[in-house]
Amino acid sequence: MQTPSPQYRGYRSFDYLEPHADYRVFDLAPEIGRVAPYDLGLTDEQTERVTAILEQEHVISLHEHPKVLTADPHQLREYNHTGRNALGYEGLARSGMSALFDNFMNGTNCVTSEHGWKWNDVIFDLGLRFADIAKQDYVVLVRTVAEIEDAKSAGKVGLVAGLEAATMIENELDRLDILYGLGVRQMGIAYSMANQLGSGLAEPQDGGLTTFGRRAVERMNKLGIAIDISHSSDRTSMDVIEHSAVPVFITHAGARSVWPTNRMKSDEVIVACAERGGVIGIEAAPHTTLSPEHPEHSLESVMDHFTYCVELVGIDHVAFGPDTNFGDHVGLHDSFSGHLTIANAHGHVEHPRVPYVAGVENPAENFTNIVGWLVKNDWSDEEISKVIGSNILRVLKEVW
Template sequence: MQPPNPRYQGYRSFDYLEPHADFKVFDLAPEIDRVPAYDLGLSAEQSARVSRLLTEHMAISLHEHPKVLTADVTLLRDYNRTGRNVLGYEGLARSGMTALFDNFMNGTNCVTSEHGWKWDDVIYDLGLRFADIAKQDFVVLARTVEEIEKAKAGGQLALVAGLEAATMIENELDRLDILYGFGVRQIGVAYSQANQLGSGLAERADAGLTNFGRRAVERMNRLGMAIDISHSGDRTCLEVIEHSAVPVFITHAGARAVWPTNRMKPDEVIRACAERGGVIGLEAAPHTTLSEEHREHSLESVMDHFTYCVDLVGIDHVAFGPDTNFGDHVGLHDSFTGHLSIGQAHGHVEHPRVPYVAGMENPAENFTNIVGWLVKHGYGDDDISKVIGGNILRVLKEVW
């Protein structure tokens, strides 16, 4: 974890409102020091190099959910029903990141329904988050590469709005334009369940990209909206890659050859993505990117997927999308397992259950530990620069 960014002046979500009178207040999880710090055993010289790399280069998370969860996860539904998700400004100020793709929590939002992916709930999520961001000047909404670069130059953190699935557009193609107009610059095709565009990875059969899905991919290309296939079925992934005129992202996943569940991507999909110029971001949500060598989920498990993917498709096509938040992520999964089809996606391969992913527990610590691991294992500055942000920027320059 890095020292606090001097641009951060202590703002907390919705400070412009009166607590209890204007919004319901919940006890929230700590943004920093919720779990013990992860010790990589770096020397003073190595630690200094980590700080230098994060200062000199772009560090971009391809997939996060930087909201702060309730301290008591059984209250998450009540919290989500308010529509007001607290953004972890304090934690982000210590992250060392230049930018992050915020994918909100649309699979668990329940403002108007007990089920996720509703259009009205997405609008609540986006609008309230953007209003909150507008009331401070540390986190800035980024819609172009130039705005990310400007944030870096000014010591700010760029937030790119993304959504994990296009389920909420239903059969309304123009809703993609509306989302783009609001500032959304990345969207997934399907979450684990199938939708109008294509199949999700939790379905028993994958019929591929639908005719409507093909039109949606074309519209996203025309808009300049990055496409994510992390939660799509294998056939759907391949057909999206083939049909898109520009590279696509696997924003948060791992290699099925390393850990055999549907949540991971097979070599065929990872290769196809890379061959068209795309990038895979390595996932770190609890009990996803495990490995035979490190079955107890930790930074080491995640990096087993990293080294495999680098060997498979090369250093230019690998990045990180840790998929973390502030609070009890395991408790979140337990609370919403039915809504998110977690059982079907993660499979039933036996592994130790952990209370959190050591070394990649939250957005505040992820990139310090990722860069620390890369430094410890002898990676050069150029390669580190590519995987922590350079590869993502290359794709964005073509897509946006």
């Protein structure tokens, strides 16, 4: 974990409001120090190299949820019901990241409904986050590659607004334009369960991309919304890759050949994505990217998926989308397992349960440890630069 950025001036979410009077206050998880630091055993020279890389290179997470969870996971539903999630500014200031794709509450945005993905709830979620961001100057909403580069130059963090599924547009194609107008620049097709666009990875039958889904892909291409197929079924993923005029992202997943669950992507999908110029971001949400060599989920498990994907499709098509937040991510999964269809997506492969993923537990520590692992394992500066940021920028220059 890095020292705080000098550009961060200590702002906390909703500092512009009066606690208790203007919004409901919850006891939140700490952004720093919730779990023990991860020791990679680096030498002083290696540590200096990690610091230099983080300072000099674009460091971009392809998928995060940088909100701060409640200290008690049982309060998460009430917390999300308010529509107002705190953003972890202090943690981001220590992360070394220059930009991240924020995917907000995704399927847990139960402001007006118990089941998420409602149009009004998504707008509520986006609007409150954007209002909070507008009241400070360290995290900046970015909508172009130039704005990402400007944020890096200024020592700030660029936030790309993303959504894990297009379920909320229902059959209204122009809602994509509205979301683009509000600042959304990345969107998934389906989140595990099928919707009007296509099938999710948890469905028993894989219907592929629908006719409406094809129109939605075309509209996202025209607008410049990057498409994510992380939670889409295999056939839907292949259809999207084929139908999109520009490369697509697998923002947060791993390789099914390493860990055989639906939540991981097949070699066929990963290769097809890469052949069209796309990138897979390796994820680290609890109990996803495990491996036979490291079934107790940790940074080592995550990097087993990374090395496999690099060998499969090459260094130019792999990045990182850790998919983490500040707080008890395992508790979040337990609280929203029905909403997120976790059991159907992850399957029933036996593995040890962990309280957190050591080394990639939250956005503040992820890239310090990822870069540390790469340095320790003798990856070159050029290779590290590609996988921590420049591969993502290459795709965005084509898509946006």
